[in-house]
Amino acid sequence: MGSSLITKKRIAKSLKQLMKQKEFEHISITEIMKYAQMRRQSFYTYFIDNDDLLEWIFETELKEQVSDNLAYISSEQLIEQLCFFFSDNHYFYKKLFALDRQNRFRQYFDSYCETVIDKYLTDHANFEIDDTKREIFKRYHATAISGIFHQILREKTTDRTALKVLAKTVTTCLAGSLFAIKK
Amino acid sequence: MGSSLITKKRIAKSLKQLMKQKEFEHISITEIMKYAQMRRQSFYTYFIDNDDLLEWIFETELKEQVSDNLAYISSEQLIEQLCFFFSDNHYFYKKLFALDRQNRFRQYFDSYCETVIDKYLTDHANFEIDDTKREIFKRYHATAISGIFHQILREKTTDRTALKVLAKTVTTCLAGSLFAIKK
Numbered sequence: 001m002g003s004s005l006i007t008k009k010r011i012a013k014s015l016k017q018l019m020k021q022k023e024f025e026h027i028s029i030t031e032i033m034k035y036a037q038m039r040r041q042s043f044y045t046y047f048i049d050n051d052d053l054l055e056w057i058f059e060t061e062l063k064e065q066v067s068d069n070l071a072y073i074s075s076e077q078l079i080e081q082l083c084f085f086f087s088d089n090h091y092f093y094k095k096l097f098a099l100d101r102q103n104r105f106r107q108y109f110d111s112y113c114e115t116v117i118d119k120y121l122t123d124h125a126n127f128e129i130d131d132t133k134r135e136i137f138k139r140y141h142a143t144a145i146s147g148i149f150h151q152i153l154r155e156k157t158t159d160r161t162a163l164k165v166l167a168k169t170v171t172t173c174l175a176g177s178l179f180a181i182k183k
Numbered sequence: 184m185g186s187s188l189i190t191k192k193r194i195a196k197s198l199k200q201l202m203k204q205k206e207f208e209h210i211s212i213t214e215i216m217k218y219a220q221m222r223r224q225s226f227y228t229y230f231i232d233n234d235d236l237l238e239w240i241f242e243t244e245l246k247e248q249v250s251d252n253l254a255y256i257s258s259e260q261l262i263e264q265l266c267f268f269f270s271d272n273h274y275f276y277k278k279l280f281a282l283d284r285q286n287r288f289r290q291y292f293d294s295y296c297e298t299v300i301d302k303y304l305t306d307h308a309n310f311e312i313d314d315t316k317r318e319i320f321k322r323y324h325a326t327a328i329s330g331i332f333h334q335i336l337r338e339k340t341t342d343r344t345a346l347k348v349l350a351k352t353v354t355t356c357l358a359g360s361l362f363a364i365k366k
Binding site: 132136137140141143146151162165166172173174175178180 | 324348
């Protein structure tokens with residue numbers, strides 16, 4: 001399992017590198033494996049096809065960025081880190097969402113954004129909020145941060161200072177809203 | 184011009200009524216005009232085709248609901264009124280967004296949501312906010328309220344009390360965020 005993950009990541013890295021230069025639809029398995037310096041046939045030990053690989057990268061990266069971090073960093077750090085992550089990987093995620101005909105990735109992504117807001121509420125809401133308001137708060141801000149991440153992808157913002165201001169303004173909006181809900 | 188608007192609205196009402204029963208793609212101009220009790224040929228005096236009519240309804244209604252109200256009601260009232268409006272017209276807008284292959288309607292809609300947040304800022308921000316933060320605030324909350332309106336369409340919420348709680352929670356989030364940005 002350990003070595004399988006390492007190999008999968010090697011293949012994934014190869015696809016991500018190739019996507020910097022060309023469109024996903026024009027990338028063949030032969031190319032991916034050549035770039036990874038591996039035998040073409042080995043691809044099928046790990047993935048069914050290109051789409052399967054794309055999906056695996058998406059799920060694995062979001063899991064690493066969001067789920068695996070939940071217990072270790074504050075929600076403010078998580079939001080800033082996600083801004084940096086999407087900025088660094090904008091070429092990949094922008095293309096991925098453009099391919100997303102059935103809004104499958106988008107829905108998956110939005111559910112991760114809800115997880116981020118859930119964490120924010122767990123970190124900070126040391127008081128009772130009624131369930132309806134909590135649900136509205138969660139969806140309201142999850143949609144908003146999803147929009148912010150998509151904006152980072154569109155605008156290809158890479159300036160770290162600008163991204164920090166963005167993340168800080170977002171968490172300020174969140175903090176203010178939570179404080180107002182509390183009253 | 185006055186009578187032209189009345190006739191256009193009559194034709195529009197006819198399409199909207201028919202869309203309660205069947206899909207847009209299956210509605211013919213003959214049907215629309217029969218329902219409106221008008222001659223089929225008159226349709227072309229006002230609209231090019233079904234799509235043109237659909238677009239006209241969308242633009243005209245949003246203009247009436249948002250732009251025309253900007254000077255007369257508070258942003259809180261505007262948000263509540265929009266919640267009621269989308270709830271009352273969910274059958275129409277839900278189908279319209281489902282037809283929206285190039286996200287044309289969605290983009291137009293989001294720009295109206297930005298207008299609502301702009302009004303909120305004009306109504307309440309009696310202090311200086313730097314341009315970057317103002318822009319982030321605007322996009323953040325515009326995306327969030329757009330998400331809330333789309334949720335109303337999806338869930339077909341019609342309970343007025345629930346919609347009032349929704350609108351109130353949204354404006355509380357907005358107020359809190361603005362207060363926090365101010366500090």
